[in-house]
Amino acid sequence: MNIFDEIKDLAKQKNAVIMAHNYQNPEIQDIADYTGDSLELARIASQTKASIIVFCGVHFMAESASILSPDKKVLLPDLSAGCPMADMIDAEKVRVLKRKHPGARVVTYINSTAEVKTVSNVICTSSNARKIVDRIDSNEIIFVPDKNLGSYVQRFTSKKIILSDGFCPTHEKFTVEMLREVKASHPDAYVIVHPECRPEVIELADAALSTGEMVKFAASTDKKRIIVGTESALIHKLKKVNGNIEFIPAGDSFICPNMKKIDLSKLLQSLREELYEVKVDDETAALAKIPLDRMLELSY
Ligand code: 13P
Ligand code: SF4
DSSP: OOHHHHHHHHHHHTTEEEEEETTSOHHHHHHOSEEEOHHHHHHHHHHOOOSEEEEESOHHHHHHHHHHSTTSEEEOSOTTOOOGGGGGOOHHHHHHHHHHSTTOEEEEESSSOHHHHHTOSEEEOTTTHHHHHHHSSOSEEEEESBHHHHHHHHTTOSSEEEEOSBOOHHHHTOOHHHHHHHHHHSTTOEEEEOTTSOHHHHHHSSEEOOHHHHHHHHHHOOOSEEEEESOTTHHHHHHHHOTTSEEEESOTTOOOTTTTSOOHHHHHHHHHHTOOBOOOOHHHHHHHHHHHHHHHHHTO
């Protein structure tokens, strides 16, 4: 039996569902039961009937899945797959900001630890951040940890957004000079970038979209050529939804090294040996679930 069939067989035997973020290696995307952006995967994790969720993504995603589905076993095939942005803020830093701005509500990007979620009012992802900020009952928002997503949201609201200094190293590396260069080589191409990009990059793009929104856009647009300003593995999915478009990666090294850690052999081992379980203690999980549930309620 080949490794692909072995994984599928084992997943069926164990009533396991394989979920993969849109930045995963193509073969992982192809074997997954579900692929999606952070919000889509969080929703699926909260509703699945499977006994085991094998999360092919990074640690905070598996952790959020476990918090949203406390009765399921959540596995992350490589425990070292983290998100550097999530480690750029801790609960104490949030408490300091709260003391400084006592009337503000805390909107926390899902790219954060469970501990940070426990001191947050609501969680957001890149696809619902604007909605969440609009719908939360405060005109003053502490937005952590992504300064780029926070300043992107600020463009659309008169609410006061207090930023922290986190960022995604993968998106931060993509500069406006790099975008100018790729645009000069493809002057007729439409440019989509992720809101984790620098503000000046977003300014020069035609649209800033979450990975899930990019997929929806590609499925319905009549554009013929699109420059994609995000992690390059997304192009695998974009090509599947619309084979008529030429997708141009915005840079050669638009790669999140953590998202690339999972391969088919680690996925097989994870299913076989039920490794590595991601679980937070009950008290932290219960507190972190409140703002995550709030996000799901507010993102209708
Ligand atoms: P989305 O897939 O939600 O757009 O998030 C991108 C990302 O960087 C996840 O870590
Ligand atoms: Fe974190 Fe950036 Fe990788 Fe997303 S792409 S997991 S934000 S480092």
